[in-house]
Amino acid sequence: xxxxxxxxxxxxxxDMTMELLEKIGITCDEMKEKSRKLIFTNEDLKxxxxxxxxxxxxxxxxxxxxxxxxxGKDTLLEEKRNICETLDLGFGKCRFVxxxxxxxxxxxxxxxDLRVATKYPNxxxxxxxxxxxxxVEIVKLNGSVELGPIVGLSxxxxxxxxxxxxxxxxxxxxxxxxxxxxxxxxxxxxSMKLESERIIKIxxxxxxxxxx
Amino acid sequence: MIDQRLxxxxxxxxxxxxxEAFKIEIERRIETIFTRYGYVPLSSPTFEYMEVFEGMGSxxxxxxxxxxxRDSSMLALRSDMTPAIARIAATxxxxxxxxxxxxxxxxxxxxxxxxxxxxxxxxxxxxELIGVNSADADAEVIAxxxxxLIASGLKNFKVCIGNxxxxxxVIEEGGFDNDTYLKIQDFITEKDFAEAYKLxxxxxxxxxxxxxxxxxxxxxxxxxxxxxxxxFIKSKAAIDALISLENVFNILKAYGLEKFxxxxxxxxxxxxxxxxxxxxxxxxxxxxxxxSGGRYDKLIKNYGADFPSxxxxxxxxxxxxxxxxxxxxxPFVYADTLIAFTEEGRNTAVETAxxxxxxxxxxxxxxxxxxxxxxxxxxxxxxxxxxxYFSDSENVKIIDMTxxxxxxxxxxxxxxxxxxxxx
Numbered sequence: 001x002x003x004x005x006x007x008x009x010x011x012x013x014x015d016m017t018m019e020l021l022e023k024i025g026i027t028c029d030e031m032k033e034k035s036r037k038l039i040f041t042n043e044d045l046k047x048x049x050x051x052x053x054x055x056x057x058x059x060x061x062x063x064x065x066x067x068x069x070x071x072g073k074d075t076l077l078e079e080k081r082n083i084c085e086t087l088d089l090g091f092g093k094c095r096f097v098x099x100x101x102x103x104x105x106x107x108x109x110x111x112x113d114l115r116v117a118t119k120y121p122n123x124x125x126x127x128x129x130x131x132x133x134x135x136v137e138i139v140k141l142n143g144s145v146e147l148g149p150i151v152g153l154s155x156x157x158x159x160x161x162x163x164x165x166x167x168x169x170x171x172x173x174x175x176x177x178x179x180x181x182x183x184x185x186x187x188x189x190x191s192m193k194l195e196s197e198r199i200i201k202i203x204x205x206x207x208x209x210x211x212x
Numbered sequence: 213m214i215d216q217r218l219x220x221x222x223x224x225x226x227x228x229x230x231x232e233a234f235k236i237e238i239e240r241r242i243e244t245i246f247t248r249y250g251y252v253p254l255s256s257p258t259f260e261y262m263e264v265f266e267g268m269g270s271x272x273x274x275x276x277x278x279x280x281x282r283d284s285s286m287l288a289l290r291s292d293m294t295p296a297i298a299r300i301a302a303t304x305x306x307x308x309x310x311x312x313x314x315x316x317x318x319x320x321x322x323x324x325x326x327x328x329x330x331x332x333x334x335x336x337x338x339x340e341l342i343g344v345n346s347a348d349a350d351a352e353v354i355a356x357x358x359x360x361l362i363a364s365g366l367k368n369f370k371v372c373i374g375n376x377x378x379x380x381x382v383i384e385e386g387g388f389d390n391d392t393y394l395k396i397q398d399f400i401t402e403k404d405f406a407e408a409y410k411l412x413x414x415x416x417x418x419x420x421x422x423x424x425x426x427x428x429x430x431x432x433x434x435x436x437x438x439x440x441x442x443x444f445i446k447s448k449a450a451i452d453a454l455i456s457l458e459n460v461f462n463i464l465k466a467y468g469l470e471k472f473x474x475x476x477x478x479x480x481x482x483x484x485x486x487x488x489x490x491x492x493x494x495x496x497x498x499x500x501x502x503x504s505g506g507r508y509d510k511l512i513k514n515y516g517a518d519f520p521s522x523x524x525x526x527x528x529x530x531x532x533x534x535x536x537x538x539x540x541x542x543p544f545v546y547a548d549t550l551i552a553f554t555e556e557g558r559n560t561a562v563e564t565a566x567x568x569x570x571x572x573x574x575x576x577x578x579x580x581x582x583x584x585x586x587x588x589x590x591x592x593x594x595x596x597x598x599x600x601y602f603s604d605s606e607n608v609k610i611i612d613m614t615x616x617x618x619x620x621x622x623x624x625x626x627x628x629x630x631x632x633x634x635x
Contacts, residue, residue, distance in 0.1 A: 086406060194368065
C-alpha cells in the first residue's frame with residue numbers, strides 16, 4: 001500500500017487539523033513529540049504528515065508531493081493552483097477586507113490612483129479590477145500590512161481579519177468586505193483518482209464530523 | 213543580467229541523447245498502437261492564423277504565442293492540435309470520406325504559468341476519430357488511449373471517464389437563476405467543489421441535485437457510481453448522459469480494459485468544445501494528467517463541416533516523467549560495439565565495421581587511437597557490449613565488456629562467428 005501524505009500549514013491550522021483528524025481515528029504520535037523532524041509517519045495507517053509554510057501547501061498538493069492538504073481559503077485564492085477543493089472544514093474562519101483610515105473612505109470609492117498594500121496581490125487585483133472596476137496601484141508587502149496606511153505607504157490595505165481588533169488598535173476601519181475565508185481540504189487531482197477509496201473515506205469521515 | 217547565450221528561455225528545454233532517445237522510443241511505441249487501430253498520420257503548420265484557434269473553446273488567446281506576419285495578419289503558434297485538425301478535416305475532406313482516423317505527434321506551444329514547472333513547448337501524441345457519433349467510436353478511442361499507455365510501459369494508471377452532458381443536465385435540473393448558474397460553473401471549473409455545494413445547498417434545487425453536488429468530488433469509482441448517481445436525478449438529459457456513459461463502459465469491458473477504467477462524474481472537460489464523453493488519464497509518479505480527451509461534436513462546424521468527432525492527446529512530457537518516477541525508463545544504449553584499431557589494422561577495421569553495419573549492428577569507430585585501456589574505459593562509460601580491437605590486418609581481439617574476457621581470433625573467423633551468432 002502506498003502512503004497517503006498530508007501537507008499541513010505550520011501553526012494553529014495544523015493543530016486544529018490534527019485535533020479533527022484524531023476524531024476520525026487518524027493520529028500521529030510522532031508529531032506530538034518535540035523534535036526538529038520535518039516528516040512524521042504513522043506506519044499502521046500508512047499515512048505521512050509534513051508541515052510547511054502555508055503558501056507552499058497548494059504547491060505541494062498540485063505537484064502530488066502531498067496527496068491531501070489542509071489550508072486556508074485565503075492561500076488558495078492567492079495561489080490559484082490546479083487542485084480539488086473538496087470540503088469546507090469550517091474552522092479557521094476569518095474574512096478578506098479592504099481597510100484604511102476612516103477619512104480614506106471617499107478616496108477608496110472614487111479615486112483611480114488608489115495605492116493598495118497587501119500580502120495578497122492576486123486577490124487585491126481580482127477585487128479591484130473585476131468586481132469594483134477600479135484601477136489601482138498594488139504594493140506587495142510580506143507582513144504587518146497595517147503599517148501601510150499609518151506610515152503613508154498606501155491609502156488602503158487588503159488583508160484577512162478575524163475579529164478586527166488589530167485594525168482598531170491601529171486606527172484603521174473596514175471599508176469593504178471581499179469574501180469569507182475558512183480552512184479547506186484540498187486533494188491532488190491524480191491522488192483523487194488513483195487512491196480514491198482511501199481518500200473518499202477520509203473526506204466522508206470529516207464530513208460526518210461536521211454534521212454532528 | 214544573465215548571459216543569454218548560455219541559457220534557454222523559461223518553459224523550453226534541451227533533450228540530451230538519453231532523454232531524446234527515450235522520448236523517440238515512447239513515440240514509436242505509441243505510433244505503433246495508433247497505426248494498429250487504423251489511424252494515419254497527419255501534420256499541421258507550426259504556426260497559422262490565430263483565428264483558427266481563437267474562440268473555439270480551446271486555449272485562450274492570452275495563453276497563445278502570437279505575432280504579426282509582414283502583411284499584419286495575426287498569427288499564432290499551434291496551441292492545440294484539435295482545432296488545426298478540425299480545420300483540415302472540414303476543408304480537405306467531405307462526407308464520403310467519413311470516418312476519418314488521424315494521428316499526430318507534434319509540439320504544442322502555450323504560455324503556461326511561470327514557476328509551476330510546466331513547459332511552454334511540449335509534445336502531444338494523439339488521435340482524432342472524425343465523422344461518427346457513437347459509443348463504439350468513443351470506446352475505440354479510449355481503448356487506443358489505454359493501449360498506448362500500456363505500450364509505453366506505464367504501470368499504475370487509470371483512465372477516468374465522465375460525460376460533460378451529465379453535469380450540464382444536473383445544472384439544468386437545478387433550475388438555478390443565471391447568476392448562480394455562472395457562479396457554480398466558475399467554481400466547478402476551478403475545482404472548488406466546497407463553494408459550489410454551498411451555493412447549491414442554499415438554492416431551490418431538489419434534494420437529489422443537492423446530493424449530487426455534495427458527492428461530486430467523490431463520485432469516482434466503478435460502474436456502481438452510475439447507478440448511485442441515477443438515484444439523485446430525474447431529467448431525461450441527465451439519465452441519457454449516464455446511459456451513454458454506461459454504454460461506453462460496457463464496450464470497454466468487451467475490449468477487456470475495464471480494470472484500467474474509472475467512472476468519474478466530477479469530470480468536466482478542460483476545453484469548452486467538449487460535448488459528450490470526456491476522459492483523463494492519471495498515473496502514479498506525476499501530479500499532472502498524462503492523457504486528456506473527449507467528444508467534440510460542434511467544433512468542426514466552425515470550419516464549415518458537420519462532423520461529430522472524438523479524440524485525445526497524450527501529454528508526452530508528463531508520461532515520460534511518470535515513467536521515470538516509476539523507474540520504468542528504458543535504459544539508454546549507445547552503439548553495440550566499438551571498433552578500435554592500430555595503424556596496420558585500420559583498413560581491415562573500417563571495412564569490417566561497415567560490413568557489420570550492413571548486417572544491422574550499431575558500430576562506433578574509435579577515434580581514441582590504439583591504447584587498449586582508453587578504449588575499454590570509453591566502452592564502459594558508454595555502456596557498450598564489446599570491443600573489436602584490430603591489432604593488424606589479420607588479427608582481432610574480441611573484448612566482451614560484461615565478462616571482460618579477451619579472445620584472439622583471425623579476421624576470417626570473426627566474420628564467420630558473427631554470421632553464426634546471427635542465426
